Amino acid sequence: AKYREVDEDFFEELEEVLISADVGVHAVMDLIEELEAEVKRRNIKDTKEVREVISEKLVELYYGDEDEEEVEGLKEVEDGLTVYLFVGVNGVGKTTSIGKLAHQLKQDGKKVMLAAADTFRAGAIEQLDAWGSRVGVDVVKHSAGSDPAAVVYDGIKAAKSRKADVLICDTAGRLQNKVNLMNELSKVKKVITREIPEAPHEVLLTLDATTGQNAMSQAKTFAEATDVTGIVLTKLDGTAKGGIILAIRKELEIPVKLVGLGESVDDLEPFDAHAFVYGLFADMIDEYEEPEEKE
């Protein structure tokens, strides 16, 4: 549908588009309400102008009151070892994202090592190992079924003695309602902190963009267990939009730091809130704009 005017139909379609993007029905209703008020206040008549306002409001929803709208990168220490811990539910893309990140850091001239602390899932150690060979970084591993905390401990020892700049720890996927497994994860984190007090420098919760509203529960519980510092939003190369991260950022103040755009080694990018937000409703606006630009 092409809407020239900002009328009720326009807002209804916008509501549908944003709900389809997994933004969440409550966030969407609040947003539409605000938008309607804003459009009225500014006396906006056509959809082209309203696009700006939608973007503005969505970005505002993401950043809240903060002014800093810069890209939020990963924390690194100048001297000594930087440790990143990847956490998340099953199958979201932790191991793959670690492979990609290791590649990026290596290209930046860093010495990177990986710790295979998913000792549980069939083939998990081999998978991380394969990524290690692919990007040319060493992987610290124990045998399947061993204690993940011990792997991480050895990882830190090895990374220190080999003077690595960055150690990235993979962990087994776990659903957030499994209390024992969440405790195990807290323990893994504690081991890291015991060895290096300010580490892990990032705890990266990996979220699959295909996930719906359950991502909020994931973020809450993983944040409680491990003080998540950032999100890696994967599988954005599909048709899912990952809109739930807006509410997660707003409620829990966890920023998205990286996005996954495929299965290849280069498919990892920094998060750009403006581009992301535009992607949420781009289909709708583009459809409208096409005829205008054909002069």
Next chain:
Amino acid sequence: MAFEGLSDRLQGTIQKIKGKGKVNEQDVKEMTREVRLALLEADVNFKVVKDFIKKIRERAVGQEVMESLTPGQQVIKIVKEELSELMGGDESRIAVAKKPPTVIMMVGLQGAGKTTTAGKLANLLRKSYNRKPMLAAADVYRPAAIDQLETIGKQLDFPVYSEGTDADPVDIARQAVEEAKEQNHDYLIIDTAGRLHIDGELMGELGRVKEAVNPDEIFLVVDAMTGQDAVNVAESFDEQLDISGVLLTKLDGDTRGGAALSIKAVTGKPIKFVGMGEKLDALEVFHPERMASRILGM
């Protein structure tokens, strides 16, 4: 939690009605609005919700609710009935080929649970149906995908047919069928690589595998945590492969699982089994009524 069950949601309206002693159309509208919110929060696709609410409203405006002494209960009853019916139908039956082996193909998005569920399914076939399945490793892309399936095969003591990562999945599948025949396996479960429904090349590959081995079942494996996109994925896989059923994984989590309703509504294909854990015996028969209660948070 932000999620309220449907009964809690309806309390406000029910209180109001109690005061008046009679239900009018406006009350029904309010109640169905709550139903709509509950379904959207459970990740049911908004188009599916729209059609569903229309149906509920039609039934609810009728006498069942308007003349009931417990209109809230009536609405809940109707919603549950309609939900169960929408998701129900076919029992969790698995095809049996006239001439063995029965060939099952596992397909789906990346990380949905195909490889794990392939192992679970083989396990179930042996345990509950006394069958003798073999597994085939046709994912040549994901790092260590074959290792993963082989490990699962070893854990369960099933043979795994593989040709490494240099072979073509179509040839692997074709050879696996021959191998299964030769070794008298009555079931062959083919694991395939995860792929996006919009990836023309890889979807084409699945089409060729299908053509080559003519599977008796093509199971779409779907993560129960999937959001609104579930309909696009299911519709697209079904259009391109004509799937025979759906396996819903990771239901041991705390997701409402509205994807189940979405998928059934757009494809009409039955949900056969649900994954209830990472362990290889955690595969259960799908129960529509339980799923309905779960989606409604009650």
